[in-house]
Amino acid sequence: MKIRNRITIHGIVQGVGFRPYIHKLVQKYHLAGWVCNSNQGVEMEIEGEENNINFFLENFKDNLPPLAIIEDIKVKKLPWLGYANFKIKESNNNHEHPIILMPPDVSVCEDCLRELNNPADRRYRYPFINCTNCGPRFTIIEDMPYDRGKTTMKNFSMCPDCNAEYNDINNRRYHAQPNACPVCGPEVCLYEGNKKIVTKDPIEEAQNRLIKGQIGAIKGLGGFHLACDASNCSAVLRLREIKQRDEKPFAVMVENSDRVRTFCHLSEYAREYLESKEKPIVILKKQKDNYLSPEIAPGNDCIGVMLPYTPLHFLLLQKSGLVLVMTSANFSDEPIIIQNEEAFQKLAHRVDFLLIHNRAIYNRCDDSVLKISYNRPIFIRRSRGYAPFPIVLSKNSKQILGVGPEQKNTVCFTRDHYAFPSQHLGDLKNKDSFEAYQEAVNRLSRVFQFNPEIIACDLHPDYLSTSYAEQVAQKKGLPLLRIQHHHAHIASCMAENHLTEKVIGIAFDGSGLGKDNHIWGGEFLVANLKDYCRVGHLQYQAMPGGEQAISQPWRMAYSYLYSIFGEKIANSNLELIKRRTSKELYLLNQMLDKRINSPFTSSCGRLFDAIAALINLKDEVNFEGQAAVELEAMCQSKYRDHYSYSIEEEASNWIVNTEAMFLQIIHEMEKHENMEKIATKFHNTIADLTLSMCVKMRNKYNINLVVLSGGVFQNSFLLNRIIGKLKEEDFKIYIHQKMPPNDACISLGQAVIANAKT
Numbered sequence: 001m002k003i004r005n006r007i008t009i010h011g012i013v014q015g016v017g018f019r020p021y022i023h024k025l026v027q028k029y030h031l032a033g034w035v036c037n038s039n040q041g042v043e044m045e046i047e048g049e050e051n052n053i054n055f056f057l058e059n060f061k062d063n064l065p066p067l068a069i070i071e072d073i074k075v076k077k078l079p080w081l082g083y084a085n086f087k088i089k090e091s092n093n094n095h096e097h098p099i100i101l102m103p104p105d106v107s108v109c110e111d112c113l114r115e116l117n118n119p120a121d122r123r124y125r126y127p128f129i130n131c132t133n134c135g136p137r138f139t140i141i142e143d144m145p146y147d148r149g150k151t152t153m154k155n156f157s158m159c160p161d162c163n164a165e166y167n168d169i170n171n172r173r174y175h176a177q178p179n180a181c182p183v184c185g186p187e188v189c190l191y192e193g194n195k196k197i198v199t200k201d202p203i204e205e206a207q208n209r210l211i212k213g214q215i216g217a218i219k220g221l222g223g224f225h226l227a228c229d230a231s232n233c234s235a236v237l238r239l240r241e242i243k244q245r246d247e248k249p250f251a252v253m254v255e256n257s258d259r260v261r262t263f264c265h266l267s268e269y270a271r272e273y274l275e276s277k278e279k280p281i282v283i284l285k286k287q288k289d290n291y292l293s294p295e296i297a298p299g300n301d302c303i304g305v306m307l308p309y310t311p312l313h314f315l316l317l318q319k320s321g322l323v324l325v326m327t328s329a330n331f332s333d334e335p336i337i338i339q340n341e342e343a344f345q346k347l348a349h350r351v352d353f354l355l356i357h358n359r360a361i362y363n364r365c366d367d368s369v370l371k372i373s374y375n376r377p378i379f380i381r382r383s384r385g386y387a388p389f390p391i392v393l394s395k396n397s398k399q400i401l402g403v404g405p406e407q408k409n410t411v412c413f414t415r416d417h418y419a420f421p422s423q424h425l426g427d428l429k430n431k432d433s434f435e436a437y438q439e440a441v442n443r444l445s446r447v448f449q450f451n452p453e454i455i456a457c458d459l460h461p462d463y464l465s466t467s468y469a470e471q472v473a474q475k476k477g478l479p480l481l482r483i484q485h486h487h488a489h490i491a492s493c494m495a496e497n498h499l500t501e502k503v504i505g506i507a508f509d510g511s512g513l514g515k516d517n518h519i520w521g522g523e524f525l526v527a528n529l530k531d532y533c534r535v536g537h538l539q540y541q542a543m544p545g546g547e548q549a550i551s552q553p554w555r556m557a558y559s560y561l562y563s564i565f566g567e568k569i570a571n572s573n574l575e576l577i578k579r580r581t582s583k584e585l586y587l588l589n590q591m592l593d594k595r596i597n598s599p600f601t602s603s604c605g606r607l608f609d610a611i612a613a614l615i616n617l618k619d620e621v622n623f624e625g626q627a628a629v630e631l632e633a634m635c636q637s638k639y640r641d642h643y644s645y646s647i648e649e650e651a652s653n654w655i656v657n658t659e660a661m662f663l664q665i666i667h668e669m670e671k672h673e674n675m676e677k678i679a680t681k682f683h684n685t686i687a688d689l690t691l692s693m694c695v696k697m698r699n700k701y702n703i704n705l706v707v708l709s710g711g712v713f714q715n716s717f718l719l720n721r722i723i724g725k726l727k728e729e730d731f732k733i734y735i736h737q738k739m740p741p742n743d744a745c746i747s748l749g750q751a752v753i754a755n756a757k758t
Contacts, residue, residue, distance in 0.1 A: 001050045004033070005057075006076040010041040012101050012389065014146035016067035017132025018042055019088050020174035022060070027169075029056045032083035037145035038092040039449065041101065047083050066133045066277070067106060071392070088175065091145035101418075102138055102388050102447060103146070105221050105365065107279040107309035109134035111172060116311050117318075122161065127203065127312035128186045128359065132176045134277070138388060138423075139222045139363050140178065144447050148177040152360035159184035186359035188312065193348050203315045206355045210322060214352035215239055217329055217343055221310055222365030222384050222423075223336035224329035224343050226351065227253075229322060236293040236325060242350045244331060248623035249297035251281045251304035251367065253326040255317040260305055263290035263323070270372050278385030279309035283371035292323060299626075301633040304369060309385075312357075328366055333429045335436035338364045363443060364436065365423045373716040374723055379740040380714060381408075387423035388444065391738055391748065394498040398758065401441075401452040401472075402750030403465040405485065405512075405743045407624070411441050412747035413450050414755060419495065420448060421739060421748050428464040438468065454758060456481045456750035458488075460513040481754045485512025486523045487532040488749030489709035493741070494529060495752045497734045499705065502528045504697045504731075506690060509710035509742070510550070510605035510624070519543070521603025521710070524654065524693050526701055529756035535701075536647075536654035536693050538607060542598040544591045553609035553627045554580070554619040555588065560610050562592055564659055574666065575616050604686070604712050607658065611682050614665060615675055628715065634679035635717045642684035647692060654696060656689050680717075687721035694731060707734045711742035 009018075014037050022035045022044060029052040035044035046053060061070065108116070112129045115121040123129045130136065143150040158166060162181050165173040173179045180186060190202035198205055206216055213235045215228045226242065228235040230252045240246060257274060260266050264284040266274070274282045281304040286297070297303050306326070308314045317324065328336045329347060337343050338361040343354060365387065369380040379386075397414040404411050407427045413420040422444055425437050444450070457469035459482050466482075473480035489512075490505030505525035514520035514534075522538030542559050549555040557576055561569045569577065570585050577585070591598050605628065612618045612627035617634070621627050644660035661682070668678055694706055706726055713719050713735065726733050739745040 002048060002080055003050045003053060004045060004047045004078045004080050005053055006078050007044050007046065008040050008042075008074045009070060009072070010101065011071040012067065012069040012103050013042040014101075014103060014144070016103055017065040017174070017176065018068050020132065020169060021065050021068070023086060023088060023169055023174075025056065025060055026086045029053070031056060032086050034083070034087050034089045036089040036092050037147065039145060043092060045078070045083070046086075047081065066109070067103060069101075071101065091147055101390060102141060102144065104138050104278070104385050104387060104389050105136050106134055106277045106385060107307075108311050108314065109277075112311065113314065116314065123181055125203075125315060126182050126185070127188050127310070127315055128180050128357070129311045130176065130178050130180070131172045132174065133172070135178050136221055136359075139361050139365050139384075140359070141447065142362050146177060151177060152362050153178050153180070156180055156185050186357050188355060188357040191344075191348070191354045191356060193350075193352055193354075195344055195348055198353070202355060203312065206353060207316055207320050207322070209353055210316075210324065211320060215242065217347040217351045217354045218312075218316075218326075219340070219343070219356050220313070222361060222363070223338045224347070225326045226329050226347075227324045227326050230292045230296055230325045231323060233293040233295055236295040239325060239327070240295065243327065246622040247298050247626065249300050249302075249304060250325045250327045251306060251369075252292070252296065252323050253306050253308060253313060253317065254323045255314075256307065259323065260284070263287050263292050264303055264305060267372065269375060273370060273372070273377055274305065274307055278368065279307055280368035280370050280385060281306040283369065283380070296325060299630045299633070302371075306367060312355075333427045334432045335426055336364050336366055363423070363440070371714070371716060373719050376735075376737070378714060378716070378719070378736065379738070379744075380742070381424045382410075382421065382738070382740055382744060383424040388420050390418040390420045391496060393417045393419055393495060393752070394500060397752070397755040398453050399451060400454045400456060400751045400754050401450075402456045402747035402754070403469045404747035404750070405458050406460070406463040406465060408740070408743040409437060409465060410744045410747045411437075411444070412751045413444065413448060413452075414751040415448075415450065419748055419751060420444070421744075424744065434464050434468075437465070441468075452476075452478060454479050454481060454754050456483050456754035458482070458513070458746070458750070459484050459515070479758070481750075481757060483750045483753050484515060484532070485746065486514075486520055486525065486710070487527060488746045488753060489741075490525055490527045490532065490707050490749070491529050491753045492739060492745035492749035493707045493709045493734060493736050494527075495748055496736060496738050497707075499707070499734065500529060501705065502526060502701070502703055503705040503707045503734075504694055504701075504703050505532065505707045505709070506694070507710045508604035508712035511601065511603055519599055519601035519603060521601060521605055522607065522656070523602065524697065526697065526703065527707075529752055534653065535697060536656065537602040538604060538656045539658065540600040540602055541606065542592050542595070543601050543606065544588050544598045546597050546599055549606070550609070550624075552620050553613040556606045556610040557613035558585070558588055559592060559598075560658075560662055561614075562589065564662060574614075574669070576614055576619075579619065604710070608712070611665070611679075614662070615669065615678055617675075625711065625714075628712070631679050632683070632715050632717050634676045635683055636676050636680050639677050639680035640684065642681055642688045645685060645689050647689070647696070654693060656693065658685075661685055683715075683718050683721060686718060687725050690722050691725040691729065694726060695729065698731070704730070704732055705734065706731045709736065709741050709745065713741040
């Protein structure tokens, strides 16, 4: 019996060689009809013998293209038409409610690498080689459905050879939209800092200059990098001057995993992520004796490492022996540079050369960053290789836009059973970053054909993202929901783990505005997706100088000490006090006594800062979280004991009082106790008080599910200690798996809370 089926497939099925795969498969089963991209995903009609169609439907998932991911399949039986053959049709964009999963960028595949290094191949050493299984996607897509004419490759007409490949069903580049070669595709050129073009082989010349200690601006997949030899101290220090980045760690790029092991410890689990098609930056422990410049990550026992992910990167590193610092080309919280002309304007007078190509970047996209904690990946930044792949929700959602927070911003669109977190958009602290933020929202809205019904933002009235939400809501007449920061943290982790029931939510981070207008950050919540109740927190402590206390941890340490000892702390023999002038201490006393620019905070991040300053590790920091990172680096697993603390009940809330811990640390410092031991015992104390609070909450509220979120949980040592303690008491623990625990997850939490509330 002959039948016809209409099949609609949702998932990552555009730009991954899916239609060519279907075309080959229908030939095997002697079927006719058509297939096309649409704003639903991929649609097809197939006709043939019923048994053959059944075999097709049963088996077509078995050998999918490497990058394809199927989320859903709908099959509808239709009357027989009598198709004469099977063909790939023009894209269909007629559906009123499109559901499109846009493919992320992925690294160059092994097949393309073999061609890249084959002197007999016509793409030998061609830095833009790609096929249906690899190469640029998200960063070049201007609109969907995914066709060449809707990408930045539209300006490059395929030569006869490339066109023949594109139309050959048996070719790996059959319908590969970015297909190109040296005859018809993008080109790379090398310019000196004075904008003079260098006529030598641009990649070989760039490699030679890097070996000689020069600094280059190199255009990559989602933006420009600044690069130099990671073993050359003077080059790294000069790069720090260019970036205006005193101590924040740089990431490095190295040719292969074997080379990584010469300067870092590399577990098998970490290697899998390092070598994955996404090629993220993976944070690894340094070897004690390594040949890289100590200026790459001063005060840090880890280095962020990535492998080359574009053909250009491979060519730069091959046979060079180089380990390259590869850091995003941006300055002072500005977005990463993506346009050639902007690179000339901002970088040409700072660097020795620019390695530039003429394939435009449409969507800027920084490198993704992750670390391995408790044998699982913890994202620090989710961007290239992962965004904008969606998170599947446990139930359907309205069309909601979560605009995110101020720091580590992402935005998130929800619709149907998907949440689409954006790529990393950075900190919204100036005009340039805010303009890039709005550009990203507008472009993603257009590509996803997204029309929000609700806007969700943070409680904080001064965030630029809040201002943007207010403008959009007013302009479009949409409801605006203001979501508490730490509830959003917990809800985002719940959404990733498909949790809907009440949970114990532990939110540890630097800051977020609370309902009482104090700065929260050490929170114990009973929460579901719709609402939360704050049942406990770290004791409030004044932040003398407000945000100044974030960059100067000694202020937080002094605040804790002043609350314990009063004015007599000024006569203490603590080194922290001796390093301050009498005028500084007098001014802080006045600020604390009169509550002048000294907001209260329950922040766990500020507690880490205070301890780091107290033990003489860090009085001031040059980047967010620096004190906590260096404190974690001191920890040693052999120490298992912890300091004392108390949990007091106040107005139906549990307040964690750490005064006893400070007194014990001061006593140990007077005895010249090992600093590594003090740092470890502090971490153990945070883990123990977390367990104590969870036990109290379980006993009172009969909840056994614990959700951990917030930037503090990027601390692997602390996370491992907390999970270990909770498991011993039979708690069921959930952590982030697809989003970072830091503020990058806030937009997802905002969106799912808004959906639950409406």
